[in-house]
Amino acid sequence: MAKIQVKTKINGEKTEFLCQAYDTVLDVLRRDLNMTGTKEVCSTGDCGACSITMDGRLVCSCLVLAAETEDKNIETIEGMAKNGKFNVLQKTFLEHAALQCGICTPGMLVAAKSLLEKNINPTETEIRYWLAGNLCRCTGYDKIVKAVQAAAEEIRENA
Amino acid sequence: MSDVKFISPDTLEQAVDVYSKSSKEGKTKILAGGTDLLVQIRSGISQPDTIIDIKNIKELKEISNDNGSYTIGAAVAGAVLEEEKNFGNNWPGVLEALRLIGSEQIQGRASLGGNLCNASPAGDSVPALIASGATVKVHGPEGERDMPIESFHSGPGKTNLKNGEIVVNFQFPKKQKNSGDAYLRMIPRTEMDIAVVGCAVNVTIENDKCVDARVALGAVAPKALLVEDASKALIGSNFEKEAVEKAALACEAACNPIDDKRGTISYRKKVSKVLFKRALEKAIERAKKG
Amino acid sequence: MNEMDNKWIGKNTIRPDGADKVTGRAEYGADTIMPGMIWGKVLRSPYPHATIKSINTKKAEELDGVFSVATSSDCVDFPVDTPVILGIQDIRWMARNVLAKEKVLFHGHPIAAVAAMTEEIAEKACELIEVDYDVHPWAIEIDDAIKPDAPILHDFIKFDGKPSNIAGTLEHKKGNIEEGFKDADIIIEKEFETAAVHQGYLETHACLVSVSPDDRTTIWSSSQGQFMVRAMTSFITGIPQSSIRAIPAEIGGGFGGKTIVYLEPVATILSKKSGRPVKMVMTREEVMRASGPTSGSKSKVKIGAKNNGKITAAQGTFYLQAGAFPGAPIRGAAGCCLAPYDIPNAHTFGYDVVSNRSKVAAYRAPGAPIGAYAVECVLDEVAEALNMCPLEFRLKNAAKEGTKAVHGPTYPVMGYVETLEACLSHPHYKAPLKKLQGRGYASGFWFNAGGESSAQVNITEDGNVVVTTGHPDIGGSRASIANITAELLGIDVNRVSVLIGDTATIGFSNLTGGSRVLFASALVVTESTNQVIDILKDRASKIWNIDKEAIEWENGEARPAGDNAGKFKPLTLVELAEQATPTGGPIGAGHQVNTVGAEGGFATHICDVEVDIELGIARVIRYTAAQDVGKAIHPAYVEGQLQGGVVQGIGWALNEEYIYNKDGKLDNPGFLDYRIPVCSDLPMIDTILVEVPNPQHPQGVRGVGEVPIVPPLSAIANAIYDAIGTRFYSLPMSPPKVLEKISD
Numbered sequence A: 001m002a003k004i005q006v007k008t009k010i011n012g013e014k015t016e017f018l019c020q021a022y023d024t025v026l027d028v029l030r031r032d033l034n035m036t037g038t039k040e041v042c043s044t045g046d047c048g049a050c051s052i053t054m055d056g057r058l059v060c061s062c063l064v065l066a067a068e069t070e071d072k073n074i075e076t077i078e079g080m081a082k083n084g085k086f087n088v089l090q091k092t093f094l095e096h097a098a099l100q101c102g103i104c105t106p107g108m109l110v111a112a113k114s115l116l117e118k119n120i121n122p123t124e125t126e127i128r129y130w131l132a133g134n135l136c137r138c139t140g141y142d143k144i145v146k147a148v149q150a151a152a153e154e155i156r157e158n159a
Numbered sequence B: 001m002s003d004v005k006f007i008s009p010d011t012l013e014q015a016v017d018v019y020s021k022s023s024k025e026g027k028t029k030i031l032a033g034g035t036d037l038l039v040q041i042r043s044g045i046s047q048p049d050t051i052i053d054i055k056n057i058k059e060l061k062e063i064s065n066d067n068g069s070y071t072i073g074a075a076v077a078g079a080v081l082e083e084e085k086n087f088g089n090n091w092p093g094v095l096e097a098l099r100l101i102g103s104e105q106i107q108g109r110a111s112l113g114g115n116l117c118n119a120s121p122a123g124d125s126v127p128a129l130i131a132s133g134a135t136v137k138v139h140g141p142e143g144e145r146d147m148p149i150e151s152f153h154s155g156p157g158k159t160n161l162k163n164g165e166i167v168v169n170f171q172f173p174k175k176q177k178n179s180g181d182a183y184l185r186m187i188p189r190t191e192m193d194i195a196v197v198g199c200a201v202n203v204t205i206e207n208d209k210c211v212d213a214r215v216a217l218g219a220v221a222p223k224a225l226l227v228e229d230a231s232k233a234l235i236g237s238n239f240e241k242e243a244v245e246k247a248a249l250a251c252e253a254a255c256n257p258i259d260d261k262r263g264t265i266s267y268r269k270k271v272s273k274v275l276f277k278r279a280l281e282k283a284i285e286r287a288k289k290g
Numbered sequence C: 001m002n003e004m005d006n007k008w009i010g011k012n013t014i015r016p017d018g019a020d021k022v023t024g025r026a027e028y029g030a031d032t033i034m035p036g037m038i039w040g041k042v043l044r045s046p047y048p049h050a051t052i053k054s055i056n057t058k059k060a061e062e063l064d065g066v067f068s069v070a071t072s073s074d075c076v077d078f079p080v081d082t083p084v085i086l087g088i089q090d091i092r093w094m095a096r097n098v099l100a101k102e103k104v105l106f107h108g109h110p111i112a113a114v115a116a117m118t119e120e121i122a123e124k125a126c127e128l129i130e131v132d133y134d135v136h137p138w139a140i141e142i143d144d145a146i147k148p149d150a151p152i153l154h155d156f157i158k159f160d161g162k163p164s165n166i167a168g169t170l171e172h173k174k175g176n177i178e179e180g181f182k183d184a185d186i187i188i189e190k191e192f193e194t195a196a197v198h199q200g201y202l203e204t205h206a207c208l209v210s211v212s213p214d215d216r217t218t219i220w221s222s223s224q225g226q227f228m229v230r231a232m233t234s235f236i237t238g239i240p241q242s243s244i245r246a247i248p249a250e251i252g253g254g255f256g257g258k259t260i261v262y263l264e265p266v267a268t269i270l271s272k273k274s275g276r277p278v279k280m281v282m283t284r285e286e287v288m289r290a291s292g293p294t295s296g297s298k299s300k301v302k303i304g305a306k307n308n309g310k311i312t313a314a315q316g317t318f319y320l321q322a323g324a325f326p327g328a329p330i331r332g333a334a335g336c337c338l339a340p341y342d343i344p345n346a347h348t349f350g351y352d353v354v355s356n357r358s359k360v361a362a363y364r365a366p367g368a369p370i371g372a373y374a375v376e377c378v379l380d381e382v383a384e385a386l387n388m389c390p391l392e393f394r395l396k397n398a399a400k401e402g403t404k405a406v407h408g409p410t411y412p413v414m415g416y417v418e419t420l421e422a423c424l425s426h427p428h429y430k431a432p433l434k435k436l437q438g439r440g441y442a443s444g445f446w447f448n449a450g451g452e453s454s455a456q457v458n459i460t461e462d463g464n465v466v467v468t469t470g471h472p473d474i475g476g477s478r479a480s481i482a483n484i485t486a487e488l489l490g491i492d493v494n495r496v497s498v499l500i501g502d503t504a505t506i507g508f509s510n511l512t513g514g515s516r517v518l519f520a521s522a523l524v525v526t527e528s529t530n531q532v533i534d535i536l537k538d539r540a541s542k543i544w545n546i547d548k549e550a551i552e553w554e555n556g557e558a559r560p561a562g563d564n565a566g567k568f569k570p571l572t573l574v575e576l577a578e579q580a581t582p583t584g585g586p587i588g589a590g591h592q593v594n595t596v597g598a599e600g601g602f603a604t605h606i607c608d609v610e611v612d613i614e615l616g617i618a619r620v621i622r623y624t625a626a627q628d629v630g631k632a633i634h635p636a637y638v639e640g641q642l643q644g645g646v647v648q649g650i651g652w653a654l655n656e657e658y659i660y661n662k663d664g665k666l667d668n669p670g671f672l673d674y675r676i677p678v679c680s681d682l683p684m685i686d687t688i689l690v691e692v693p694n695p696q697h698p699q700g701v702r703g704v705g706e707v708p709i710v711p712p713l714s715a716i717a718n719a720i721y722d723a724i725g726t727r728f729y730s731l732p733m734s735p736p737k738v739l740e741k742i743s744d
Helices: A025-032 A088-095 A105-118 A124-133 A142-158 B012-025 B037-043 B078-083 B085-090 B092-099 B112-118 B125-132 B228-234 B241-254 B265-288 C018-023 C058-062 C091-098 C119-128 C142-146 C177-183 C226-237 C264-274 C284-290 C330-336 C368-385 C390-396 C416-424 C477-489 C517-544 C573-578 C635-654 C712-724 C735-743
Strands: A004-010 A013-019 A051-054 A057-060 A073-075 B005-007 B028-031 B050-053 B063-066 B069-073 B135-140 B143-148 B153-155 B166-171 B179-186 B197-206 B209-218 C038-044 C050-056 C066-071 C110-116 C130-135 C166-174 C186-194 C206-211 C217-221 C244-248 C278-281 C297-305 C311-323 C345-354 C437-446 C451-459 C465-469 C496-500 C551-554 C557-560 C588-595 C601-612 C617-628 C685-690
Touching: A013 A025, A025 A051, A051 A105, A057 A105, A088 A105, A088 A142, A088 C018, A105 A124, A105 A142, A105 C018, A124 A142, A142 C635, B012 B028, B012 B050, B012 B135, B012 B166, B063 B085, B069 B085, B078 B085, B078 B092, B085 B092, B092 B125, B092 B179, B092 B197, B092 B265, B112 B125, B112 B166, B125 B179, B125 B197, B125 B209, B179 B265, B197 B265, B209 B228, B209 B241, B209 B265, B228 B241, B241 B265, B265 C735, C038 C119, C038 C264, C038 C284, C050 C110, C058 C066, C058 C119, C066 C119, C066 C264, C091 C226, C091 C264, C110 C119, C110 C264, C142 C297, C142 C311, C142 C345, C166 C330, C177 C297, C177 C311, C177 C345, C186 C368, C206 C264, C217 C226, C217 C264, C226 C244, C226 C264, C264 C278, C297 C368, C311 C330, C311 C368, C330 C345, C330 C368, C330 C437, C368 C390, C368 C437, C368 C712, C390 C416, C390 C437, C416 C437, C416 C601, C416 C617, C416 C685, C437 C712, C451 C517, C451 C573, C465 C477, C465 C517, C477 C496, C477 C517, C477 C635, C517 C551, C517 C557, C517 C573, C517 C588, C601 C712, C617 C635, C617 C712, C617 C735, C635 C685, C635 C712
Parallel strands: A004 A073, B005 B050, B028 B050, C038 C278, C217 C244, C311 C345, C465 C496, C617 C685
Antiparallel strands: A004 A013, A051 A057, A051 A073, B063 B069, B069 B166, B135 B143, B135 B166, B179 B197, B197 B209, C038 C110, C050 C130, C066 C110, C166 C345, C186 C297, C206 C217, C206 C278, C297 C311, C437 C601, C451 C465, C451 C588, C551 C557, C601 C617
16 A cells, blocks of 8 residues: 655645655645545536646646645645735636635636736736636626726736 | 656656556557547546656657757647647648647547547547658657557557557658648537547648649547558649549548447548548648748 | 626636646646545445345454454434435435445445545455345336336335335416417427436546544545535534544545535545545446436427417426336426416426436436426427417516516516527527528526525735635636626736635535525625725724725725815725724634525527438437526626536437336446447527626626426427437437337
């Protein structure tokens, strides 16, 4: 029962864990590290609910093996609010009622943040295609897109 | 599962060594972006006892440009390749095909090598690679060899790789002046689907005349097809209606699709013609720009 | 209350549970743990139809790491021929759906379950369970299930005196249908079919259950009703309701699909037998294979009208798939389909058809989109034949206050006409269209519900407010309750916390469904808050030593009124809370009632599509939904209900469908090939909130959640016809189907 030892960084904190070869980052986050903010919805990369970034790159944590994260920098929804303050997207999602049941929200926020780090002035079409991998069944996406637009505007104003 | 090994070698030789020794029973799997492999493991379709992560091997992650000839590492992710701006200027069709695979999240991981080795008849990048005329370099126990993309697959899920061979990189020919490539696929939604039909076209134009053309189709046969009759119909033409129609009919004739949950035989045949025409138009437009 | 003076009602406040949901702190069904917890997995049927001859669990039990195994023999035995009714469910079916008893009736039907140290061991143990089957022929589609020699799922179900898969019927009649058609100048009759579609909630079913040796049971689960979970688990396991505490987790979408149990009774049995808390989480594939979609259907609708545009008669026949056990939503189809119209002669008939599919569960206005799809498409054809604008035609036949509906009631004040007028005067109605673009219209109705609701409003020692209700909040109802409470008390909304109580901490509340939650909870919260205000006045009267009647509550404080006006400094809520102990003790009040007076909701939608006629792809490019929402307590979340419902309807119309293979197995059990709309498929969804307050509600609330999914199916079909001149009678209008029909 040899387990694989992994040293990684999650939301800036050095983290060590043991895993098995088939374990995904999502498995380890939720089951072993009890970081349940990242949601498991499809486990096949089709919904985006488990979105995280790894070395700054947006990925589905269900499609990354835990063993691959050695020496990587993982960012999850739990690291998005800094020093007790919301990220601008968290704020605009609340202000624009961009969530109903909220299960897609962590992944949606992580994905939207990744977009705005690349592009602070995305068009509606660019937002819609960037978020196409994040399913939401409650909102019809309308208010999510508007919340991302509002966040982008705020970022531009403060730039 | 507790006995499953995960290894991440730093050199190609190490990877080939492990892979060639263990892959005989088919229980060793190469991990690139993992966007297909992890789904197969989760569903039980694949249950490897050894996983070789090849992303620490330099050659597989490299992008190089030798006087206009690109070499793209097999494990370079779509999102990474997009940031290499000049590649997309040279091979927009290949880039758009790779970028169509899955979501932005998938793009953080999915690679040309993975898409090729997964060997799905519907893999988006494969027709575009075929149309581009790229070759793939593989490395095995007996050394290296280059293969044209169109001869890489032997059927759905099957490749012509020999025991222990690993895909290293893709070598693109120097882009011809006044040439252009394009890839289009039909999916029911705007994103997140598997291609029902995919079509790539690469044309070179001189004095309004087609001097070279490569046409490839995906998802309409057990493997992606180079449609040589379509190329023949175009070469030497001025893309006049008759020539284009003849090439489109060649595409339709090349189709050998199946009825499945994603589309019917008749639908795929009809759509192959439509996509060919649209992809051709886009490729011509690009070729005319240089 | 003067509308204009509202400070919180009608305002888009920040939801009380919002911060937790944007930071990942909110705990959903699969997000919690208990000490000593083990994992449960379910063994499912490999066949669509078979008799279970025997189940041998010995090898599974002996596997290292296995704690317990459950089969239907561990459940209370409900004889198959004796109904056990709980709400709209029959527990004899529910029990057999949770763990198969005599037969497996669909591929994926649960047979047994194992609890083990890890999910992996539990899965391995499931494979060691030996089941001996007698495999039968199966029927998936309605036609196959109702043909004369169809395989019969339940031998004792009879129709016309013979064993049948038609498990029930329902009809509504008004006037004389034959006479009505005789009066008609034009009659159009068409047949329709729709595919089964899944609710598609993102959160898979999940629960964590701990049973003590004395049977005291704690259930943590995600559902649309913690009391429903308690009752159904109690029925199936035999543990009394008083011993079960069902705690509502945050729920990651339900849309009706979480109004029944799948895992909770199984986890309860496994926990009871193992002495350990048991966690169970379905995979997406399990959700698709074995949790309720809504019915696929076949229907026929005939409508007759005079040349002057008046409908004289309408007739509809609807066959709806129930899945493996009876219970298709025929009432929604046959009852809602003609509800927007004043029709003198009508007859609607519904058939509840069982077949070897997973048992259907409620899905947003269950049955109503199916009925409306057929009726609203035929209405479009009648309007065209009469050369009338489809909206003007509907206006001419619109039901109003006093109209006797085909499904029975005589309507009170209602806003259907207003939704039509709102559409007619909206810029969308006259916006130009390009080639291959088209515009369609459709209306829809849903009953809406009231029912049991409980609330408790407590003033904290520091003068703030905690409201507890009993309906799980899926779409933001806590925000609306906070608005109402803050309004009534005259305090800042941020001083109000709203919580959903568990079955031990709040009185019985019916499940979140039927668009009932805000209607019902606002009633009991209003009554509770008014009682609290009365208590606060009483406390002030004690402090000032004047009559309670001489005190008014305004702007968050008690003020002396009448002769005493100005004699005392007003006492704020904080000041009164500080003096709670000497003036009589804790301040709080609760109210519980079976709420009545929920009135139906009506909507009219305008939809623009663009069709790629070479590929058969129809895309929605503009959408406007007008709906009578009663009173929008929190407009943004009301809009959200409209937008979300519309987009589910778009998915239903264009791409979503349950596809079965030749072996009777679902062929697309995941989000790759069960294609719910993605962000890039859609335009913004515009909404028009028509406010015709419900006079039977203190704030004028009508249910808003379900109506929006009713019109889109036909609005889109009508728009496609407008774009390309081809009518489609079968959903989904997926590209291969569309191209085939265009090519013909």
